[in-house]
Amino acid sequence: MAVSDYTGQAALTAVDLVNSLDVIIGTDRLRTPEDAAGILTRHGWDVGRAVSAADLERLRQLRPRLRFVFGGTPVHKSVADLNALLRDLRAQPHLTDHDGAWHWHYARPRAPLGERVATSCVVALLTAIADGGAGRLRICEGADCANVFVDASRPGLRRYCDTRSCGNRAHVTAYRERKRTERTG
Ligand SMILES: [Zn+2]
Numbered sequence: 001m002a003v004s005d006y007t008g009q010a011a012l013t014a015v016d017l018v019n020s021l022d023v024i025i026g027t028d029r030l031r032t033p034e035d036a037a038g039i040l041t042r043h044g045w046d047v048g049r050a051v052s053a054a055d056l057e058r059l060r061q062l063r064p065r066l067r068f069v070f071g072g073t074p075v076h077k078s079v080a081d082l083n084a085l086l087r088d089l090r091a092q093p094h095l096t097d098h099d100g101a102w103h104w105h106y107a108r109p110r111a112p113l114g115e116r117v118a119t120s121c122v123v124a125l126l127t128a129i130a131d132g133g134a135g136r137l138r139i140c141e142g143a144d145c146a147n148v149f150v151d152a153s154r155p156g157l158r159r160y161c162d163t164r165s166c167g168n169r170a171h172v173t174a175y176r177e178r179k180r181t182e183r184t185g
């Protein structure tokens with residue numbers, strides 16, 4: 001899994017894991033090993049045999065720690081927390097060519113899946129902060145939406161997540177609001 005930039009699959013994995021728990025209405029889409037496998041496969045992880053209960057638990061526990069760094073948390077707090085997470089995960093960056101091309105691995109060699117995913121997610125978010133600034137780690141401004149996203153657009157002005165088409169809905173609401181005031185005003 002390459003973590004070369006913050007548009008990469010590791011950053012998207014982090015975002016998807018965080019958003020699997022809807023903190024407004026409480027629905028949780030990461031409750032079974034199959035849920036975890038679904039999210040990971042979507043982002044190119046070779047899940048291998050089944051996701052274990054320990055892997056699932058690791059990823060569930062990771063979610064609040066990752067969410068913490070989105071939405072305007074002071075950057076030094078975010079970085080300190082992510083660095084501490086890397087320490088807890090006993091990260092051990094090393095270069096490998098196990099698949100024929102040299103690339104970084106961040107977790108201990110032969111670390112279980114949950115640990116490898118967690119480590120890559122943390123490195124991706126730290127890379128996002130280093131490359132684009134902590135302001136790139138945002139929370140959607142859509143009504144009733146608290147999804148997180150990494151703004152990888154060039155101008156860096158994205159306001160909405162793209163998983164629930166919140167941006168479109170906001171436009172429709174603003175349009176209706178304008179119409180209403182035109183009629184009454
Ligand atoms: Zn690899």
Ligand SMILES: [Zn+2]
Nearest residue numbers: 140145161166
């Ligand atoms: Zn949203």
